[in-house]
Amino acid sequence: MTCPTCGSHDIMKNGTTRRGKQNYKCRDCGRQFVKNPQWKPIDPDSRAMIDRLLLERVPLAGIARVVQVCESWLQSYVNRYYQGVPRQVQVEPKDKGRLVVQMDELWSFVDDKGNKQWIWLAMDVVTREIVGCYIGDRSGTSAVALWQSLPGVYRPCAMVYTDYWEAYTAALPSKRHRAVGKESGLTSYIERFNNTLRQRVSRLVRKTLSFSKKLENHIGAIWNFIHHYNELIRSERPSC
Known part of the structure; x- marks a missing residue:
């Protein structure tokens, strides 16, 4: 021995x-x-696989079966992982001039459908990057928080298109805010991203058993996908 x-x-x-x-x-x-x-230590390759699977519409129980790890260990790992996800976007440098942003809000819940958590999102129309995010209720306070989550380059000059939800009116500069209907197509990019988010994050599927039971993990999972999405958009953009 x-x-x-x-x-x-x-x-x-x-x-x-x-x-x-x-x-x-x-x-x-x-x-x-x-x-x-x-008990055996989880090797780095298995951890990397878990990190990738967290970006797909796979519940934690499914990840535990695929990677062959204990569900309790996986839950602890996910808790630590989501705690480390940055809650602020990093965008590429922008040229001076008017920028165009689309905003929308997406319904979700934590633990039960009575605990509504609205996902407020802002997208740069040209680069398709997500440039702002806030998760909270559907009040004007959350709309202000979304506006404040935008990087500093956007707030002085960005033209913002939203739907007719009244919370935007008080939160956004009136001279650079336009409320439009879906038929205009001026919020189509952010609405399409909402669909992508629901399809890729299992916690957001409308009829699912993979809903979040912890708000911190709910927020971490959404931010995790946003960072991944922005990196993917940048990598696919043709270089000059």
Whole structure:
């Protein structure tokens, strides 16, 4: 028998574990271990696979089955992962001049459908980047938070197109805000992204069992996909 830490063969028995398995101890380094342990560290390739699967419409139970990890470990990993996701967009430098932004809000919920969480989004019409996001209620306060989430280059000069939801009127500069109907096509890009978000994030599918039970993870999952989407848009854009 070999110590898994130092490779020593000077091993002695050291009682049993709480599950009744024989416990061993290395006399050289003091490491305690059992033969054929049920718990094994998750290798980097499996973690990378989990990170990719979190960007697809796969529930956590499905990810646990695919990667063959414990669901409780996966939930803890996801909690830590989403805590580290930045809650602010990073956009490419923009030339001086008027920018055009489309805004819209998307319904979602956490834990039960009575706990509504509206996803407020802003998209740059030219680059198709998501340039603003806020998750909260559907009040004017959330509309203001969406406007404030935009990078500084947009707020002084951007022309903003939204639907007729009244919260936008008080939150956006009147001279650079236009409320339009769907038939105008002036909010079509952000509405299309809303559909993409529902199709790619399992927590947002209307009839799903994969809904969020924790608000922090709900927000983290949405921001995680937004960062991925922006990176994908930039990579597909032809270079000059």
